[in-house]
Amino acid sequence: MNQSIRNIAIIAHVDHGKTTLVDKLLKEGGVFRANQRVEERAMDSMDLEKEKGITIKAKNTSVHWKDKIVNIVDTPGHADFGGEVERALRMVDGVLLVIDAYDGPQAQTRFVLRKALAHGLKVVIVINKIDRENAEPAKMYDKVLELLMELNATEEQFDAPVVYGSGRDGYMMFHLGEEKKDMAPLFETILDHIPPPFAKPNEAFHMLVSNIDWSDYVGRIAVGKILGGVATIGQNVFIVRHEDGKRIRAKITKVFEFTGLGTRETESAVAGNIVGLSGFEDIDIGDTLTADEAGHALPFTQIDPPTLEMQFCVNDGPLVGQEGKLVTSRQLRERLMRELKTNVSIKIEDTDKAGIFNVKARGAMQVAVLVETMRREGFELLVSRPTVIERIVDGHRHEPFETVWIEVPDECVGSIMQNLANRKGLLTNMEKLPHTTMIEATITTRGLIGMEIDVVNATSGRGVLSHLFKEYGPYAGEVLTRITGTLIATEAGETTTYALVMVQERGKLFIGPGEQVYEGMIVGENPRNEDIACNAVREKALTNFRSQGSGVATGLTPASKLSLERAIEYIATDELVEVTPKSLRLRKRILNNAARQKAAKSGK
Numbered sequence: 003m004n005q006s007i008r009n010i011a012i013i014a015h016v017d018h019g020k021t022t023l024v025d026k027l028l029k030e031g032g033v034f035r036a037n038q039r040v041e042e043r044a045m046d047s048m049d050l051e052k053e054k055g056i057t058i059k060a061k062n063t064s065v066h067w068k069d070k071i072v073n074i075v076d077t078p079g080h081a082d083f084g085g086e087v088e089r090a091l092r093m094v095d096g097v098l099l100v101i102d103a104y105d106g107p108q109a110q111t112r113f114v115l116r117k118a119l120a121h122g123l124k125v126v127i128v129i130n131k132i133d134r135e136n137a138e139p140a141k142m143y144d145k146v147l148e149l150l151m152e153l154n155a156t157e158e159q160f161d162a163p164v165v166y167g168s169g170r171d172g173y174m175m176f177h178l179g180e181e182k183k184d185m186a187p188l189f190e191t192i193l194d195h196i197p198p199p200f201a202k203p204n205e206a207f208h209m210l211v212s213n214i215d216w217s218d219y220v221g222r223i224a225v226g227k228i229l230g231g232v233a234t235i236g237q238n239v240f241i242v243r244h245e246d247g248k249r250i251r252a253k254i255t256k257v258f259e260f261t262g263l264g265t266r267e268t269e270s271a272v273a274g275n276i277v278g279l280s281g282f283e284d285i286d287i288g289d290t291l292t293a294d295e296a297g298h299a300l301p302f303t304q305i306d307p308p309t310l311e312m313q314f315c316v317n318d319g320p321l322v323g324q325e326g327k328l329v330t331s332r333q334l335r336e337r338l339m340r341e342l343k344t345n346v347s348i349k350i351e352d353t354d355k356a357g358i359f360n361v362k363a364r365g366a367m368q369v370a371v372l373v374e375t376m377r378r379e380g381f382e383l384l385v386s387r388p389t390v391i392e393r394i395v396d397g398h399r400h401e402p403f404e405t406v407w408i409e410v411p412d413e414c415v416g417s418i419m420q421n422l423a424n425r426k427g428l429l430t431n432m433e434k435l436p437h438t439t440m441i442e443a444t445i446t447t448r449g450l451i452g453m454e455i456d457v458v459n460a461t462s463g464r465g466v467l468s469h470l471f472k473e474y475g476p477y478a479g480e481v482l483t484r485i486t487g488t489l490i491a492t493e494a495g496e497t498t499t500y501a502l503v504m505v506q507e508r509g510k511l512f513i514g515p516g517e518q519v520y521e522g523m524i525v526g527e528n529p530r531n532e533d534i535a536c537n538a539v540r541e542k543a544l545t546n547f548r549s550q551g552s553g554v555a556t557g558l559t560p561a562s563k564l565s566l567e568r569a570i571e572y573i574a575t576d577e578l579v580e581v582t583p584k585s586l587r588l589r590k591r592i593l594n595n596a597a598r599q600k601a602a603k604s605g606k
Contacts, residue, residue, distance in 0.1 A: 008196050009227060010126075011075040011090045013118060014100035015108035015468070019130045021167030023100060024076050027065035028173070030185040062213075062225065062276055064260040067189045073260065073276045077114070080517045087114050089287065091211045093227040093276050094301055096124035096196035098188075099146070099162075100169075103137035106145045113470050116153050125162040126191050132178075133168045135434055139178060151302065163191050199227065201273030202361035207231030207281075207293040208238065209253050209286055210302065214344045220256055220280040222343075224291060226505035227276050228559065229300070231293060233257055234270040236600075242299040252291075255281035287346050308362035309382045309471060310348055311391055311404040312369060312570070314338065315384040316357035317580060319589065320520040322493060325582040326382035331357040334383060337376060348372070348603050362391060364471075366451065375580050384578045385570055392477070399477040402447040405430075407438050407470040410461050417460045424485075425449030426478045444472060449481045452571040484574060487533045488588075489518045492595060495539035503557050505536045512537070512588065514561040522593030524577065527562075535595060564588075 012024060015595060065072045075090040091097070097118045101107060107115075118125065127146055129139045143164055150160050165187050169176035174188040175181075213225040235257055237356040241250040258265040258278035265444040271277040279291065288302035316331050323329050328337070338350045340357055363369050366388055373385055385590045393400045406427070410418050418441060422429065425446035434440075445453075450469055489509055499515040509528040519525060525538045569586055580587040592598040 005198050006069065007071045007073065007199055008192055009073045009075075009094040009199050009274075009276055010034035010096050010098055010192060011077055011087075011094045011118075011123075012098045012100060013077055013111075015105070015110040017101065019100055019169045021076055023098075023128070023130060024063065024074060025341045026169050026172045026185055027072075027074065027188070028063065030065075030067070030189070061546050062260045065274075068193070070193060071190070071275070072192060075276075079480050088117055089212045091117055091121050091123065092210060093225075095124065096126065096192075098126050098128050098192075100128045100130050101142055101146055102133045102134070103139040103142050103166075103170050104134045106142040107149045108468055108571050110468065110470070112153070115149065119150075119153055119155050119159055123157075125155075125159055126188075126195055127162050127164040127587050128174070128188065129164060129166045130169050132166050133171060139166050163195050165191055197273035201228065202230040203273040204291065204299065205273075207233055207237065208290065208294065208297055208300065209233070210300040211285060211289045211291065213288055214370070215278055216344075222282055222285055223258065223278040223280045224231045224285050224289075225276070225278045225280060226291075228271060228457065230273050231539040232270050232272055233277060233279060237293060239291050239293050240295065240297065241282060241285055241447060242290040242292060242297065244286070244290070244299055244302045247299060250284075252282050252285075254279050254553075256497050265276065268522070278454075285348070286343060291524075308347070308364055309391055309392075310365060310369070310388040310451075311362040312388045313361055313384075313386040314359045314361050314373075314435055315383050315386070315578070317382040317582070318357075319523075319587070319593070320581055321432035321580075321582075322382060325584045326377070326378070326380050328381045334381065335359065337379070338382065341372060345372075358549070364606055366567055366571055370570055373570075373581055374566055377583050380583055382580075384580055387573045387575055388451055388570065389575075393474055395474065400474045401477050403444055403472045403475045404447055404450055405471045405472045406443050406445050406453075406467065407440060408443075408457060408465060408467050409435070409438050410457070410465040411437070412439055414437050414461045414465065415441070417435070418457065418465070421453065421456050421460065424482050425453060446468075446481060447480045449478070450509075455571060467528060484572070485531055487528035487578070488524045488529050488574075489528055490533055490535050490590060490595070491523045491525050491538050492521060492535045493537050493539050494520040497525075497538045498541050499558055500542040501540040504540075504560055505538055507532055508536060511559065511561045512564065513559070518590075520593065521595065522590045522598070524588035524590070556593065 029599035043550055065074060075094060077087045077090045079176055099115060101111065127143065129143055131137060132139045150244055165174045165176060166178050172185060173182040176187050208230045208522050209226045209228050211224045211226050215223040215225055233254060235254060237254045238251055239254060241252050254263050257268050257271050258277060259268050259271060265278060268593055290300045296439050314334065317333060338361065341348065342350055351360040353360055361369065376383065390401050408418055422445065425445055425451050427443040429441065429443050432439060457467045489505060497513055497517050497519055498516050500510060502515055505511065505526060509526050511526040513519065513525050519538055528534050566581065566586060569588060573579055573588060576591050578589055578591055580589055590598055592601055
C-alpha cells in the first residue's frame with residue numbers, strides 16, 4: 003500500500019459537469035496561479051472536444067493536497083466511448099460518481115457505475131449543479147441509492163459517502179444548507195473513503211499498459227498504474243504481449259509523472275502511482291511491462307464488443323484530390339491501422355475489394371469523431387451508412403437491442419411515440435417530469451440509427467435522447483428509418499440560383515448556389531419516398547427581354563447543411579458520404595444514372 007497516493011476516476015453521464023469539476027479540483031490543488039487565466043474545461047484539450055463540448059479521450063492529471071497525491075482520470079460521458087471508460091477503471095481504486103441535481107442518474111450513469119461496481123471500486127457520490135433552477139439534490143441522492151441497489155452493489159459500495167455542491171462555482175458541502183466555501187469537503191471525502199492503491203513495492207517492477215500516449219520527441223508512451231516495484235530510467239524490462247504472450251526486451255528511457263495539465267520527467271516512480279513510460283517502439287494497450295524475466299502477463303479487461311459496422315472507402319468521385327492530399331488506399335489503410343493502436347474499442351478489417359475497409363465500432367458518434375479527425379489531417383474518403391453486427395444464436399438470427407431514454411416537451415409526446423412505433427420500439431416506461439415527459443423504450447440498434455435527427459426535428463431541438471446497449475435478441479423484421487427520397491444531380495458543374503429555385507420546388511435543398519456538383523450527387527431531399535433526378539447547374543437563357551422572374555434569387559430558401567454525424571445516419575444503404583478537409587457531400591454509390599437504374603432492376 004502507498005498511503006500518500008489516491009487514484010480516482012470521475013464518471014458520469016454526458017454533460018453532468020465532470021470536466022468542469024476537475025477544473026476546480028486543479029485550481030484548489032494549486033495547479034494554477036491565483037491570477038492565471040484558465041480556459042473552461044481545461045482537460046478537454048482536443049479541438050473536437052472543445053467544439054462539441056464533450057470528453058472523447060480519457061485523460062490523466064494529478065493534484066497535490068495536504069501532502070497527498072490525488073491522481074485523477076477524467077473519462078468520457080458518451081456511451082460510444084465506453085472503451086475509454088473501461089480502460090481508465092483498470093488504473094484506479096475508486097470513482098467519483100457525478101450526478102446532475104436536476105437530471106439525476108441517466109443512461110450513461112448506469113453504464114459507467116455498473117462497470118465500476120464490477121471492478122470492486124469504492125464510490126463517492128457527488129450531487130453536482132445544486133444551483134440549477136428546480137434542482138432536487140436530496141431526491142436525486144435517493145435515486146442514486148435506488149440505482150446502486152438495482153445494480154447489486156455490495157453493502158460497502160452502497161454505503162457510499164455523498165457531497166453536494168457546484169463544480170462551476172467551486173464549492174462542496176457534506177450536508178445541504180452548510181456554508182458554500184470551497185472544495186475541501188470533496189478532497190477530505192476522497193482521502194477518507196478511497197483506499198490507497200494496492201501495490202507491492204518490494205517485488206520486481208510490473209505494470210499493465212492501460213493507455214497509449216504519443217510525443218513527437220519520444221514516440222509512444224505507455225500509461226498505467228505501477229503494481230509492483232519501482233520504474234527507473236535506464237531499467238531493462240520485458241514487454242509481454244497480451245495477444246500472443248511473446249516477450250520483447252526493452253529499456254525505459256524516460257519516466258513521466260502527471261502533474262496539473264501536463265507531465266514532468268522524473269528519475270523514478272514508485273508502486274501505486276499512475277505514470278507514463280517511454281522507450282518502446284511497439285507496445286499496445288493490454289501489454290504487460292515487467293522487470294522479471296519470468297514475469298507473467300497481467301489480466302486485461304475485455305472491452306464490450308462493437309455493435310455497428312460501416313465501410314471506409316477510397317474516394318472515387320470526380321472531385322477527388324482537389325481538397326485533400328491523402329487519398330490513396332495505402333494511406334487510408336495505414337491511418338486506420340494506426341488508430342487501432344490507441345483505440346481498443348474499434349476493429350478494422352480488410353475486405354475482398356481494393357480500397358474498401360470494414361470499421362466496427364460502438365456507435366455513429368465514435369465513427370464520426372474518427373472521420374472528423376482524419377479529414378482535419380488531410381484525408382479524403384467515402385463513408386457508408388452504419389449497419390448492425392448480427393449473430394446467429396441456436397440457428398436463429400439475432401441483432402443488438404438498446405434501451406433508449408427520450409426527454410421531450412409534453413406537446414411532442416405523440417410524434418415521438420409514432421416515431422418509436424415506426425422503428426419497432428417497445429415502450430417500457432413513461433414518467434411525467436415538472437416540464438417534460440421521460441419516455442423509456444427498448445429498440446433495435448438498427449432502429450436507433452438516425453432517430454436523434456427525428457427527435458431534434460420533432461421537438462425543435464428541445465428533446466434529449468440517450469441510449470445504452472441492452473442485449474442481443476431475435477431479429478425484429480424490417481424497420482422504417484427514412485421515409486423520404488432524394489434529389490440527385492444529373493449534370494456536373496457549378497450550381498446556379500436559377501436551377502436551384504426550380505429544384506427546390508421538388509423538396510429541401512442540401513446545397514446552395516456556386517457549389518460544385520457531379521452526376522449522382524445528392525443535392526436535396528424529396529418528401530416522397532422516391533429519388534428524383536434534377537439539373538442543378540442549368541443557366542438561364544439570355545434574351546433581350548427582362549422577364550418577371552429576373553429577381554429569382556429572392557425565392558431561394560437557404561440550404562440545410564448536415565453535420566458529419568447526421569449525414570452518416572441520414573444516408574441510405576445505396577448512398578455514401580464523401581468527406582474531404584473542406585466539404586461534406588452526399589452521393590449515390592453508383593454515380594451514373596443509367597448504371598444505377600440497371601443495378602436496381604437486377605436487384606443488386
